Amino acid sequence: MNHAAALARFAAAVTDPALPPPQDIVTPEGPIDPLRFAVYRNNVHVGLVGALEARFAVTRRIVGDPFFRGMARAYVAEHKPASPLMFAYGDDFPAFVASLVEIAAVPYLADVAMLEVRWSHAYGAADVQPMTVADLARIPPDQLADCRAFFHPSAGWLHSDYPVATIWALHQEPDVPRFELGSGESVLVIRPDSDVLLHSLEPAEAAFVDHLIRGHTLGEAAEAAAAYPKFDFGTCLVGLVSIGALVALTPSIEDHA
Amino acid sequence: MPNRPSSLPNRAGLGLKPQHYATIHSERPDVGFFEVHAENYMMAGGPAHRHLTAIAEQYPLSLHGVGLSIGAARPLDRDHLERLRVLEQRYAPLAVSEHLAWSSHDIGFLNDLLPLPYTAETLARVVEHVDTVQTVLGRPILLENPSTYVLFEASDVDEIDFLTQVARRSGCGLLLDVNNVMVSCTNHRVDPYAYIDRFPLPLIGEIHLGGYDEAVDGRGERFLIDAHGSETRPDVFALYEHVIALAGPRPTLIEWDNDVPDFPVLYAEAARVDDVLARGFLNLRRAS
Incomplete structure (x- = not known):
């Protein structure tokens, strides 16, 4: 067993829902249960989306929760935080928002996010x-x-x-x-x-x-x-x-x- | 009695939440200590520090890190460790704790406490990391047992043996999260009372209590998820009373980080814990 390799497999699968759970994790009953592994995927996802929801509260209010979560989910998939300081996560979220064609109806959205x-x-x-x-x-x-x-x-x-x-x-x-x-x-x-x-x-x-x-x-x-x-x-x-x-x-x- | 691994009072403590700053300043509630997530105060200045400074002048403080990634294979993030050192210097907390878990990888910080295999290799790595943290901080830390939902096939060291070895080799103390014991033991079909009975109780410098959520796994079996979004469940509280009866009173934190209630709800949880701690103390006095 190699510590680094085991964590690399875990990190890859926890951040990519298209991948199956790592094959080296198990439950007491035997092989891995995808529903249990999904708790980790969900925690990572909800935690990072939640950090953006907290930091960009006005942006979120403008577009509503479902649309904001959609944007945040797409951003989180591409941009993991560089440090554990969640209050600083998302400095380039405004640029990401600006790149979305879906925000045409709210052309000021990226600027509000930058203000935040x-x-x-x-x-x-x-x-x-x-x-x-x-x-x-x-x-x-x-x-x-x-x-x-x-x-x-x-x-x-x-x-x-x-x-x-x-x-x-x-x-x-x-x-x-x-x-x-x-x-x-x-x-x-x-x-x-x-x-x-x-x-x-x-x-x-x-x-x-x-x-x-x-x-x-x-x-x-x-x-x-x-x-x-x-x-x-x-x-x-x-x-x-x-x-x-x-x-x-x-x-x-x-x-x- | 062995040397106490923490100097927090043997009282109930509460996680400090920004929505309660004003109540705490104005009402000065009788709370044994407050605990903060270190990462939430790693900005240079501003209102969060002003509130924490005022509260730390009135109450014992515990610093609980959630971002060091002590269980990772890669070296500790020196920048982050330096931030923790600066914060520790600034507030001189009575306890500093972290987790037996990892959260950072090459792709970045994943903002969750992820599990690691328990082997001789990972044990050596965790000991080295705890040692580094303690050297930089110039003080021992407390390491917390995790909530886990899966096991690693490669694990050949039992979790309690792993924690005990880390503590023996690094000199750290342990933070026993009783809710995590219930969650992990239920998920891995272990009797939580048997877990507590094997746990190295003299090493406990602090206890955490919190609420779990229930779910059903792929086999249709009940499993538990660490949630920190409710009061401590009755089975966890009963297990906690068992811990105190065995170990004597220890500093005990109510962890309620999600759907944070109004302050009186937290205060009532703390009062419930203080009752148990007072009883435990009396029992110890009678026994001696």
């Missing part, structure tokens, strides 16, 4: 004190343009062609009111203290945040954001600091070529 990924990331991110407006005031104004932003560890953002944060909020309770699909939303997700917060950003703010997150200086981000209407550098920066999105602004150490 951002939400759960923010929930478990490191606890760090955000910088305050007083901290901001101590930075000499003539140095601001060359600063880069360090976002709070919980911060994540996404842009959707659909009002994804509005849809998410409407689906927090089982009775979902009727809603119109308005214009797209850019959402900044952060947990500066105990609650995960969703902030919808104006297009100019979104361009600003997008550039900062990608490592550009405040000056560069402001330049990009100025292409959109109603951009005001000071208002936008103070706004970001006020909601606890930033940990620090530090002077750029790189020379611009």
Whole structure:
């Protein structure tokens, strides 16, 4: 008997219902009973689908349990978790959802799922004190343009062609009111203290945040954001600091070529 | 009395569930200890840690791992072991436990406690893995007997002998899950009382109780499935009273992980267990 080989046979059969149960497992009465082996298959399946149901509760509410389980079953068959941390399972579930032709009637579904990924990331991110407006005031104004932003560890953002944060909020309770699909939303997700917060950003703010997150200086981000209407550098920066999105602004150490 | 393999109090404990955080903070129920699944707290920060920190300041804590895959043939996941070490350091729990089972394979983490053959080869591997865990954590752990639905043809070591040998060679203690004893013994046509009578009772550092589901196998015979979704069944509770009568009082956890009820239902289960533990203690005092 080889330990590794026995477990490899078991793992293969437990994850592939097309395979018969391994031939080296038995019951007291003799040969293996497929109904008993099915308990393990069911546990693995239900456990992983359940992890997705817990993490993507709004996605599930939008499409209903049967459809969600169908998607989750197909995903689980192709994507086993890389680690035992079930709260982190399914980071690429939104991409999988987006690839399904069946979701044409709910074109915002994958974006809602991505918002839920951002939400759960923010929930478990490191606890760090955000910088305050007083901290901001101590930075000499003539140095601001060359600063880069360090976002709070919980911060994540996404842009959707659909009002994804509005849809998410409407689906927090089982009775979902009727809603119109308005214009797209850019959402900044952060947990500066105990609650995960969703902030919808104006297009100019979104361009600003997008550039900062990608490592550009405040000056560069402001330049990009100025292409959109109603951009005001000071208002936008103070706004970001006020909601606890930033940990620090530090002077750029790189020379611009 | 031998050295106790755990320093949890000889009381009933409860699995800590997020839906009960608020009740526990506000009402401070008289519960012997709380136990958490280690993997549920392996994020960097956030509300789950804040709740657990507050509760660990008020109650003894037990850390129960479900993801180390100690029974696997492959080496332990060092990243995961490091996460467990960090969590253990953070909370200094009074007990750390894991399972005689495996859950990770080359295809990934399977999120179930799967069975292994009991042989000299697997025994050596499990001893090595437990030893590694204990070396990294710098403390002994408790290893739990599994619920199983099938047997391996290749097994030539009895489960109790296997657990006893792991404990002797690695220095770990044992976590006796009485519901798992009922499930496995029923499924494998073994008398559960005979199992308990052979179990190395002094090595028990903690006991688990939970509910099972019933099913019918391909031969039309009743078999049991570990479910953790109900109160402890009467036959398991009677078996537990037998364990306490033999072993004396031990820290005993109510495991209720699925269809989690309102807190008072769990609390009533704990009270039932505390009654048994108080009786067991009195019996021991009379005997001495």
